[in-house]
Amino acid sequence: MLQTARSSITPGQIWLDTKGDRIQAHGGSILAVDGVFYWYGENKEKSTPGSGIWHWGVRCYSSTDLYNWEDRGLIIPPDVNDPTSPLHPQQYLDRPHIIYNERTEKFVCWIKVMTPGEPTQRSTVLEADSILGPYTEVRSWLRPLGMNAGDFDLAVDPTDGKGYYYFGRIHTELICADLTDDYTDVTGYYSTHFPRKQPPFVREAPSYFARDGLHYLITSGTTGYYPNPSEVAVAPSYHGPFTVLGDPHPDDPSRTSFHTQISSVFKHPGKRDLYIALGDRWLPHYTADSSAALKAFEEHFGQEQGGDVEPMAELTTIDTSQAAYVWLPLRFDGSMAYIDWHEEWRVEDFD
Known part of the structure; x- marks a missing residue:
């Protein structure tokens, strides 16, 4: 059908193609x-x-x-x-x-x-x-x-x-x-x-973009499909050195990047300064904050390093066929990149 x-982007809602x-x-x-x-x-x-x-x-x-x-x-x-x-x-x-x-x-x-x-x-x-x-x-x-x-x-x-x-x-x-x-x-x-001791602190899902002569990486912590706080870093060249600027989602109290993991950042070629963070909400029905996933993964890898490995319990059912998409525009304050929540937004609203 x-x-x-x-005529707009509605982050987190089911997205259908032109055939339905x-x-x-x-x-x-x-x-x-x-x-x-x-x-x-x-x-x-x-x-x-x-x-x-x-x-x-x-x-x-x-x-x-x-x-x-x-x-x-x-x-x-x-x-x-x-x-x-x-x-x-x-x-x-x-x-x-x-x-x-x-x-x-x-x-x-x-x-x-x-x-x-x-x-x-x-x-x-x-x-x-x-x-x-x-x-x-x-x-x-x-x-x-x-x-x-x-x-x-x-x-x-x-x-x-x-x-x-x-x-x-x-x-x-x-x-x-x-x-x-x-x-x-x-x-x-x-x-x-970004050398880190172990998951969940090790960075993954790097998303690169460049703006005003600076090179950016937005990364995720290492918690599988469970969402965690993103981290933005900036450098003067492709090879760094990178300076970590912090979580680009400061208004998200759950510290889960709005329950999303960013997969890439797209610079709109027809707009002066529109950068779009393309994210996956792998677990659309998972509403907990990041503390449970962070704690579970930290304990799991601590046991693994100590030689006493216990199976890590699933926190929720994983059905990636039902994963949703969260696309949000970036906002810049100096060199810092922020990602604010929008229930709905339009490309036409950007220069």
């Missing part, structure tokens, strides 16, 4: 190509409790206004026939990020992948001539710099086209690594940031 056209189906683009990002916005992310339509399905490929939607999204299908379909493929539905495929390489004229997609029961987190890299694919694997099960590579973001310098890869070195720190000229690997040059 066709949907009535939308629930949008499935989790852990997502937006790329603008020739005046059209493309929103892509993890397709979780089959990831219901007990299904054993983590993902069903990468789905993409297109729009000209950021409100109404047309389903463009699976740009990276699941590989249902090969259980050893990083694209198999039971592999933990997360957070696709796509950048365009002007030198090679290729769209390059990196994906984080983890095999159930194994601690190693690796990357798979694909290329396509079009944002909508088809994509071809060029590197599979990559361990960048020989490290376990978790949540990540990609950045391209608009002046020289150099690429950068921000990723979490699992349960340790955040890495900024230079990409090769074709964006399909790392060069070996890297810097380290």
Whole structure:
């Protein structure tokens, strides 16, 4: 059934595409190509409790206004026939990020992948001539710099086209690594940031953006799908040094980033200063503050380090097929970036 056209963004509410189906683009990002916005992310339509399905490929939607999204299908379909493929539905495929390489004229997609029961987190890299694919694997099960590579973001310098890869070195720190000229690997040059003792304090889900000559990262604590306080940091260069400025959600008493984990920040190309934090509300019915999740994860990893591991109890039922989206504009005060709550907001309200 066709949907009535939308004229605003309503964070946290169910978002349907133009056909009336629930949008499935989790852990997502937006790329603008020739005046059209493309929103892509993890397709979780089959990831219901007990299904054993983590993902069903990468789905993409297109729009000209950021409100109404047309389903463009699976740009990276699941590989249902090969259980050893990083694209198999039971592999933990997360957070696709796509950048365009002007030198090679290729769209390059990196994906984080983890095999159930194994601690190693690796990357798979694909290329396509079009944002909508088809994509071809060029590197599979990559361990960048020989490290376990978790949540990540990609950045391209608009002046020289150099690429950068921000990723979490699992349960340790955040890495900024230079990409090769074709964006399909790392060069070996890297810097380290935000060393922390253990989860939930280790940073993950890095979201990069640049503004007024400064380089920003918004990161999450490490509590799985359970929301926690975000942290914004700023640096004079891609490789830092980063200065932590604090929680960008100071008006959220629950200290859960409005029950959201930010996956990326999108700079609207037609607006002077509109930056949009794209977030996932992985647990839309979870209303507790962050203290329960932070305490549970801290105790769990303390036991793990001490050798006395107890299974960590689930705090609530996880059904990522029902996850919601929270998109909010950033507000700047000097170098600090804030994210205020809006029940409803419009792109047209920004210069």
